Every structure is written in structure tokens, then in C-alpha cells.
Amino acid sequence: MLKNILLVLLLLSLSAQCTRKNEAPSGELFSYLDANVPNLDPIHSTNKYSSTVTQSIFEGLYHYHYFKRPLEIEPLLAEALPEISKDGLNYTVRLKKGVYFQDDKAFPKGKGTEVTAEDFIYSWKRLADPKNKGQGWWMLDDKIVGLNEWRELRKKGKADYSTPVEGLKAIDPYTLRITLKQRSYQFLHILASPPTVVVAQEVVENYGDQIGNHPVGTGPYALVQWVRNSKIELSKNENYHKSFFPKEGNQDSNNKGDLEDAGKLLPLSDKVTIRIMTERQPLWLSFLKGKIDHGVIPKDNNDQILENNKIRKEYAQKGISIHPQDRPDVLYVGINMEDPVLGKHVNLRKAMNAAINRDLLIEKLYSGRGIKAQGPIPPSIVGYNENYKSPNNYDLKNAKSLMAEAGFPDGKGLPEFTLDLPNSDTWSKQFGEFLKDQWGKIGVKIKLATNTWPQFDKKLKTKQVTLFPNAWMADYPDSENFLQLFYSKNISPGPNSLNFKNEDFDRMFERFLTLPPGNERYDLTQEMVKLINEHSPALFTLHRSFRLPYHGWLKNYNEYPIIYDYLKYLRVDEEVKKELIKKL
């Protein structure tokens, strides 16, 4: 008896293996993340690392077109762009029909249910629920009528998920009506952002506090395995709703062959393995050996593969290409405006600003991969003015005379300031020493302190820093996201870590929020940038531009920050890979 059972089992397993072999060899994608992902709950998805994974598993109403620049919003789970009432307050969104959640044991019979307007309302309440401490809550904060009130009631235990919110209504299962408190030109971007995706109540309730380890959405990929600090494996969602590779690209898409796969069903790969590698060197070597399909060049290896920002011949022959990526970010050295000395002396701040040789900084510490910043707004964002030159650019002579004007000739009478660094790696230390050296030339003495990220973050939010390097990466492509860093209502623990308070700026910012995209908004942006530079609370250094290497077998690679659902467009050409991998 037992023998027979064993025999049957053996046969079964053999046949299973056979069928697996008979399937066409489908592409497996090897991607990477260079930081650890703590959590895959989309309500905490506010950085590139978790968003890359959550946006492949979850989906929201809208997303960005994969090729078009400047970024263009298009529907994802919605049928079309929302119908917006004349006063800009009412958004009516029709949902696609026949979109199902991925199968999971949390659902009845393990089958994913259909997505309805109620699911969105539930998901957004969940983002607002104070018990969940969603990091992405600020996106909806003070935007939707009744949602903040619901949050308050919820905090007191007087509301649950069945308590209605006035501004969120399901007119029918496929129609959602959102009512805003005031007109917002950013709201569409918010509906395309990672924290506002749809989740299923059954799943959330089933997994309780372990929800961050069990992501289940409507997206093109489902989570198969997640080995902390090591890898994340995704596989194609077999029930994925019909979604197609874009048929349009940007101007040069046809030359680059971007649209080869136009009109094909997404996702293009059956399996994705995301390797987590936090150390730069192993990541680089893995890329060179073809263990990951695309990678990143460590600062110190820049010259090995690039020459004048172009790929070297020997690497081009191996099929490696470079994808240039100008990032919508700004790097700056912040000054805590509440510091008794630095906050009071605008000329001191300007002197320190003018003492930083940004060309040298970019060349030495960023291997030339950056654009000198003239203000907070990066080149790819509307509001950037390429003709504008900051008055605070490098000028040592000017810096020295500003020091004298501030009453500290050659730094006489100045205390030693502390520059807090968010990290203790070699690069951060070099960055700190660089500034120490630059400022030393005008007599400003600083002391360096390295921190772990939580220590740094705490210091930042409790105003315990004096000088600190910081980077701001766009949450969505709108200059508002950068200008809000200087708004007085956003001071620590909010994003205005500079604690910059200026009534003129506040007035302009508030007016800016009411303006639709256009010339008036653009001109006002210019004035605001000018005002910031005159007060110099932040010493803008650069906007990064990456040169991302990828192998010849990887098709459709067009990674861009903000667009995090890119894995579904990627495809590996196995034939090409077989050939090219021999050359590595």
C-alpha cells in the first residue's frame, strides 16, 4: 500500500516537472535595491525602495506614462481622468470593471474579490487611521472634506470604518466621488502616489500587525518570497487586468526602439528577483558579472566605465549601455534658522554659501554626476529657470568680504558649529571634511558628528541640529513639493527642517497654491526662489544626474524617479542574454 502511494507520488512529481519544462522559457528579471525595505505596507511607502516593490504589487487610480517627459498622468484603475467640477472641488472617478485583487488565502475560497469604489474609500480611511501611523498620511492631510474629522473621532475611538466620510462617496460600485476642502492642483498627483493605492479589507484584517509582510494588491506582480536583507521574489499575477504596453513614447522613442513591445499585455516578465545589496562594491561586481540586469556605478568606479560621461568602448562591446537619469531632487546644506548666531546673520550664511566650490564638490564627491543648483527647483520640474543664476555661487573673495560685513572678519568671534551627518560611511565623512575645508578658508570652523539615521532624524525634527546636509526628492512632479520646504507652517518636525520663517514668503506660497499651472504661477515661483536665495537658509549644492548602466538583454529600461511601477515594462531577451553573458 505504502509502496503504491510512494510510486504514485513519484510519478506525479515527475509529471509535474515535465510540464514545467515544457513551458516556453519565459524571461526572468533580475533587479536590485541598494537599501533595505522595512515594510511593504503601501501606507508607509514614501521612499524609492519600498515604492519600487509596492507599486509592482499594488495599484492606484492613476499613474505616470512610462515614456513621456515631463511626466504625464494617465488612468490605471480608473477608466479615465476624473471629471472635475468647475469650482475644482468635486472629483468624479469611474473605475475600470473586472479588476480583481490577487488571490490570497485571506479571501473567501482564496479568490481575490473585485475592486469597487468602497475599497478605495476603505484604503484611504486606513491611510488616515491614526492607529496605522501611515507615513504617507500627509498626502491626504487636510485635503478631503470630513477625513480629518474622521481621523479625530477615530483617535478617540468614536469612529470605525463604517462611519461615513462626507468627502468620500461611492455613488455606485464603480463610481467614486471625492470632495475636496479647497482647490488643489496637486491632488491628481496624490492619486498617483504610492500611499493612495487600493488594498483589500479582508487581507488587512486577516494579517493584522503582519500586514507589512503580506502585500496583496491588484498589480502586475505578486509577492512570492521575501528574504530580509537578501532578496524579494515576485511572480506574474495571472489574473492581472488587461493593461498594455504604451503605444506612444517621447520624441526619440522610435529611434531607441522603446516601442518594440507597444500594445503587448503587461507584465512582460514572468518572474522578478530583486536582490538587496546595501554595500556598493558587491552590487557593482554583481552587475559586471551579469547577475543583475541593471545597476548603479559607485562613485569610485565612475572612471572605470565612463569617459566624459560616455560609456567606454570595452564595456560597450559587452553590450552595456548607459541610461542617463536627471533626478528631480535638490541637495543642500541646511542651516537651522533658530541657531542664535547663524539665524541672525544673513551675511554669514551668504558667506558660507559663497565659500562652497560646487564645481569641485560635484567633480570630487559626485564624480561629475550632477548639475549645479541655483535654487531648490530641479531642471525637470516646471518652475526651473535655466537662465537664473543664484547670487550665492562660489566666490571666495565675495565670501570673505561678506564675513567682514557680518562682523566676523576671518571668522573672528565665531563659535565652532557642528555639522551633523546622517550616516557614518566614508562618503559622508568625506563630504563633511570637504565642507570643513571649504569653510575653513573663510575662517568658519566646524566640528563633524556622524549619526545613525534615526539619531539624525530625531535631531532634525527636534531642532537640535545647526548645520546638516539634506536631500529632497520630489514626491510628485510639482514645484510646490519643493517650495513647501520653506513654508513656516511646515517647520520641524515637518519638512521645513530649516525652520525658515518669512512672512513675505508665506504670503507668496499661499497665493501660489491657488494658481493653476501657467505663466503667473511660473513668475511667482521665480520670485520665491529669489527670496530664498537672498535669505540663504539653505545652501543649494546640486541636482543629481545618474548614469545608470544596464545590460544589452534588458529591454525597455527607462527608470525614472516618481515612476515606481516600471518593473512591469521590463523584459529580458534570453537569446541576447545567452550571447552577451559569455563576454562578461
Next chain:
Amino acid sequence: MISAHRLKNDLLKSPPALISLVLLIVYIVIVVLTAFGVVATDFATTQMENSYAPPSLHHFFGTDFFGRDVLDRAMQGTKIAFLVGFFSASIATLIGVSLGALGGYFGGWVDDFVVWLYTTLESIPYILLISAFAFALGQGLTNLYIALGLTGWVKLCRLIRSEFLKQKNLDYVQAAQAMGVGHFSKMFRHIFPNVAHLALIQFTLSFVFAIKAEVILSFLGLGVEPGTPSWGMMISDARVELTRGVWWNLLGATTFMFFLILSVNLLTDHLRSSLDPQSKSTNMNL
């Protein structure tokens, strides 16, 4: 009992120990000269255009990222290593000897407390303990001495305690007691000289240990302030430099560290074989 005469005689008979002693003296000279600003004065002068210059006659160990002379920085590092080694070992020895003496001598609840304290500290994985202390105290040289000192006294304390337990019942202590000598005087005038060699050996071991620990702590971001030319900083920075072909920063710091630690190790070994043949003290490794 430490006999200077015997030590000298033993030393002259052992060539490795003698060479080590000479080396150690050379190091001390370097430390004194750097401390008074006679040599290695260029350790902080940056010259970005001279970044990562390979070794040459002008820069014997090349230059670092900021174009600073690696040899000068390694010499400054010697000074820092001595400071770290000396102060950490002193704090550890002071605590170890006093607690060990108190426990062993008085016995009773004092002893129970001392034993409890060191058994507890010993039970916590060392690397965690030291990281935790360094983390709690924050960056900087002084904090580093304290962290290393506060965590490094356990072995010595154990040794001194058990020696005191034995010695306090010996005739000479009983005789002193009969003469009405006070506790303090008995402990430190009469008994301590008989166990001082253990403290001395453990001191040198702690000295070496602290210098090595500084390297690991620097790697973990828990050491001295960034920009300080310590060997630990130089070594942990070198890990990203190697792949771009910059090996001299690592070599400079490692060479200086190697000869210092080797000479102290050899001297300790020699001290041990002539003072503590049963070798109750053991090396600590990190």
C-alpha cells in the same frame, strides 16, 4: 614582586624583546615629536588637486582623498593610538584592581557584588556591550577611552580578586594585621605589590586591545570624530579605496599599527614568561 633588576637581566637575554623595546622607544619618540608639533604637521593640509597621489619620495605613503600626506596622518594616528591605548587601559586597570582588591579582600557582600557585576558584564556579548557603550556615550576621543575602559576591566578584576583571596590568608598579611595596619594599607601596601605584575601584564594587553577596538568601532561609526587621523578611520575608509587602486592609505595605517602592536605583544609575552610563568593572564582578541 616586580624586580627591576631581574626584568632587565631577562630582557637582555631575549633578542625579540630587546628589538621590541627599541621599536617601542621609536614610537614614543614619534608620539612626543608629533605632540609638540615637530613632525607630521601637514596632516590637515588639504590639496584637492593632489588627491590620491601614489607613494613617492615626497609623499612616502602617498596622499589621501583630500591630498593630505598619509605618512603624516599615520604618525598623528600613532599619537591617537597611544592616547586611546593608555587612557583606556588605565581606566580598565584602575577599576579592575580596585574592585578585585575590594572583593577579594573583604569578601562577604562586597565580594558578592563584585562577582555579580563582572559576571553580568561578561555575559553580555562583548561586541554588543562595547558598541552599546560607545553608542550611548557618543563620538569623540574621551568618550572612546571611557567606553573601552568601562568595559575592559573584567578579566583583570577576576585575576586580582582570586589573588587577593589567596594572599590575604598568607603569613605576611596576618603579620601585618597583628601589627595593627589598616585595611587600605594592607591591601595596597602589602598585598598589591605581590600581584602588581598581573596588573602590569593586563595593562599592556588592554593597551593593545583598545587600539584594535578603535578600528572596529570606527568601522561601525562609533569611534572618534570624523576627520581625526586615527588608524581606525584610515583603515575603514580604505575599504572603498582599494577597488580604485588606492592601497597606500590602508598600507600606511596597517604598517604603523602592525609594528606597534607586535612590539607590545612581544614585550608582553616576555613580561609574562618572566613574571607570570603560569600565565594566568590571557590575550584578548578582536
Next chain:
Amino acid sequence: MNSRSFPIHYCIKRILYVIPILFGVTLITFIIFNVAGGDPAFEQAGRNATQEQIESIRKELGLDRPLVWQYLHFVKQTLSFSWGNSWSTSQNINQMFLKGVGPSLCLTLPSFIISIGLSILLALYTTFMGSRKPIVDQSISSLCLALMSVSFLVYIICFQYFFAYYLGLFEINGWSFDWTERWSYLILPWIISIFVTLGPNILIFRSAFLNEVNQDYVRTARSKGVSQFHVYFRHILQNSLVPIITIVMLQVPYLLTGSLLLEAFFGIPGLGGVLIQAIQNADFPVVKAFTVMGSLAYIFINLFTDLLYIVADPRIELK
């Protein structure tokens, strides 16, 4: 004391002593981490945090409670072995521990066994040679000291660069859950680990053996014409059993915690790596739990060793 009867009284006393030690460990761990580290509430609130959010997170984590309450809570967790979830990854801490133990042991156990075996042999050899050609003994000891004069970090950096990167003999970094592939990631860390521990181990065993060499029975055995080889490998080794056990057992608890540095450099998902990350993320429940578990391992292995002595050598003096 009666040397043959099993000292039950001592055993009970020894076992009960675990309680005050555990109390000390929890107290020290608690003080260090609650006084020291960053406050995770700020990080968890995200980059657009509000004061209200931070407060509510602190409340949720129990950080607003009095320290005494927090300490008692920690003791309760320790006693019940339920540490709850990690603050940064919301994984169950016991599971994190169990997941990390495997890789850590894969790294430490083989290299530990090889290193101990190798160093016992070499130490026997060097003590053996010591009586005939002192120069051999001296050079081996000096070589050990020289090996110990280079920082662990330097060994890792150089070995990884030279053997894995430059020569390409081993994998640079990584981990596989498949045993057939896993060893290729482990060989280099093993080699480094053996290389680093060999020096101090040889010296320690050597001094243990030297103590025995000078004993009367060795001389007697020699005078009776027992072969040198026999004396060393039989008598000395056997009689050094107690110091050998001591030395070996002292190192056993560290097998569990793994090697912080090796795991970080070679991407081994063991406990050391988890711990570094937890420290850097101010993930105190994880750090505290791991510290206490590491200490527990140490305490119980020590207890076990002490009881083992009684079996191994009834002459042992109990204090």
C-alpha cells in the same frame, strides 16, 4: 569535600545564580538603550511628520511611560520570551532570531571546529618542539603574535579584495538557501575566521600544555621510557582536558551571535547583520532581545561547563 559524591548542593546554588545575573543583564541592557539611542518615533513618522503623529507613535511604543514601567515590561517580555515585533520591520522578533541563527552557525561553527582542532594540534607540536628545538617554538609563538598584530578589519578588507575580487577565486558577497551553492559564499569567510582565531588559540592551548609538561607525571612517564609521542598525545592531552573545555566553552556563546563584521562584508543574513541594522535603526526591541538571548546562551553554556567539570575532573576545586 567528598570528591566522589555528586555535589548536588553546589549544582542547585550554581543554577540559582542565573537569576541575579539575568537581572543584571536586563538592567544594563535596558539602561544603555533607553538612555542612549535615537528615538524611533521620529523616523517612523516619516519626512512630513507632525508633532501629533510623533506623540501618538511614542504612546503606542510605550515610550511615554515611566522608565520603571518600561523596565518591568522588558523583564516580563524576557521571562515570557515574547518580545513582540520589531519596530522597523514589524517582524516577530523570535522569528527573526530563528531565521538568523542558521546562517550565523553556518559561518561560525565549521570555522570554529577547524580552528580549535588545528590550533590544538599546532599547540601540541610547538610545546613538543619547545623541549628540543626552542627556536621552533619561539618562531611559532612570535608568528602567532605577528598574526594578532593586524586588525581583523584589515584581514577582511584585504582577503575579500585579493582572493574574491582580484583573483576571483571566491564569491564576493551573497547567500544562497541552496546548500550546493551556499558553501561557495562561505569558504572565504571561513578562511578569514580561521586565520584570525588561529593565533590566539594556539597561544592559549600552548600555555595550557606547558603547564602540564612541567608536571611530575610527565617526567615520570618519560623516565619510564614511554615514547614522547605517547606522552604528548595521550597524557598531556588527556590531562589538559579541563583547560581545553574551558577555552572551548568560553567561545561557544559567540558562535550564536555570529560575526558582525564578516556577516556585514559577505552579505550573510545572520544575527550579526540583523543586529548591526537594529542598532542603526534604533530598533530597541530587537537589540534588547538579541542581547538578552546572547547573554542567556552565555549563562547557560557557562552553567553547563561548570557542571561538566565535575564530571570531567572530580578533583576540581569548587568555589
